[in-house]
Amino acid sequence: MESNPFGTSMDENSANLPQHLHVDVVIIGAGPSGAVAASLLHQQGKCVLVVEKQHFPRFSIGESLLPCCMQFIEQAGMLPAVEAAGFQFKNGAAFRRNNQYTTFNFTEKFTPGPGTTFQVQRGQFDKILADTAVSQGVEIRYGHSVNAIDLGENQHASPVLTVTDEQANSYQITAQYVLDASGFGRVLPRLLDLEQASSLPSRSAIFTHIDDNITDANFDREKILISVHPTQKDIWYWLIPFSNGRCSIGVVAEPHLIEHHQGDLEQQLWQLINEEPGLKALLSQAKVVQECATLKGYSANVSTLATPQFALLGNAGEFLDPVFSSGVTIAMQSAQMAATTLVKQLDGEQVDWEQDYAKPLMLGVNTFRTYVQAWYDGRFQDVIFYDDPNQTIKQMICSILAGYAWDTNNPFVKDSERRLNMIVDLCREQTIAS
Known part of the structure; x- marks a missing residue:
């Protein structure tokens, strides 16, 4: 490989870079999916180059991990570094709507696998994963942007990428x-003009970090708190505690439900927080420590997830919604699936990217989609807040909330829409009867 020795990250001036490199795999992006995929491929002896536009650490949302992703972190050899970082331990999720409060303990789930995880500041977390990949021998080039790709005349051609660094030096891979x-x-x-409109309505999020100064002894820092607006069931809030006395706080709603609030982003955020009495009381002493930001129209879809020349991982392919914190789990799941399929192809085996990667990945994505859609139309909320749940069914639902959306032994994965609707009807009938 005509580049820096493996096991380096390049932030320095790259004016002396060769004009053309040849590698087995180029990975665009050094976030969780890129770092995990790079590590897994490097373990199999593949020549991998990661090209990352930004410099780490950098801010990102998606801070409440799901237990399912811990198995991929372990497979990539990154678990010791993550465990040593001092992130906030997470064992479940709490939900509040008006005077109703319920919790899901992820260790009490149907599917085998890790039942705990962490709530993380993504700048630090992503850098740990990337740095660990570098320590294993992966090369990451920071400040390098992919500007063009040439796929050649057929799907057997080797893709050629045009990359530019921050000094406007251009080269090809x-x-x-x-x-x-x-x-x-x-x-x-x-x-490649692959983008398609999402089937989900356009929504916006406003978010920031706060010194939370929470004094309520009943507040559980080991769980993400999802709160529902008291009168608008499709407006919800996340509160993600960190280990340093801070929290990530955000609100999600369709744009018109945010835009009628006055002022800048911070003022809009606090107006919406103060409309939810539980959050208002909980955060009465909170102080904003980071400029508020917004993400609009974030749900995305694509016409093609993978071909014999490329595959899309995580949010680059499809992003649903932040409500169940599925983003990092989908990213890592896609990284593991793609790396497994790609190793076979690079080793000369015949693979079918649609059958071996896209369809299996979308099984879990579509499971999450069922519950995201049902959250916003109120069906899944009625299940979550039902006050006398069947414990076996709750364990199956808990598995999905813990990220195990690919476990087809779980009836609520294998037949998600029908099973969910059956439970919705039962919960509503029992609620009316009582």
Whole structure:
């Protein structure tokens, strides 16, 4: 490989870079899916180059991990570094709507696998994953942007990427395969015109970090808190405690439900927080420590997830909604699935990217989609807040909330829409009867 020795991250001036490199795999983006995929491929002896537009650490949302993703962190050899970082331990999720409060303990789930995880500041977390990949021998080039891709005349051609660094030096990389782990940057969907409208309505989020100064002894810092607006069931809030006395706080709603609030983003956020009495009381002493930001129209879809030349990972392919914190789990699941399929292809085996990667990945994505849609129309909320749940069914639902949306032994995965509707009807009938 005509580049820096493996096991380096390049932030320095790259004016002396070769004009053309040849590698097995180029990965666009060094976030969780890119770092995990790079590590898994490197373990199998593949020549991997990661190209990352930004410099780490950098801010990102998606801070409440799900237990399912811990198995991929372990497979990538990154678990000791994550466990040593001092992140906030997480064992479940709490939900509040008006005077109703309920919790899901992720260790009490149907599916085998890790039952606990962490709530993380993503700047630090993503850097730990990327740095660990570098320590294993992966090369990451920070400040390098992919500007073009040439897929050649047929699907057997080697893709050629044009890359530019921050000093406007341009070079090309020929790879046997390309993985797009660029997240919301969605590099290949833009360059190859793969983007499609999402089936989900357009929503917006406003978010920030706070010194929470929470004094309520009943507040459980080991769980994400999801609160529902008292009169608008499709407005909800996340509160993600960190280990340093801070929290990530955000509100999600359709744009028109946010825009009628006056002022700048911070003023709009606090107006909406103060409309939910529980949050208002909980955060009465909170202080904003980071400029408020917004993300609009974030749900995304694509016409193609993978071909013999490229695959889209995580948010680069499809992003649903932040409500169940599925983003990082989908990213890591896609990284593991793509790496497994790609190793077979690079080793000369015949693979079918639609059958071996896209369809299995979308099984879990579509399971999450069922529950996201049902959250906003109120069906899943009625299940979550039902006050006398069947414990076996709750364990099956808990598995999905813990990220195990690919477990087809779980009836609420295998037949998600029908099973959910059956439970919705039962909960509503029992609520009316009582």
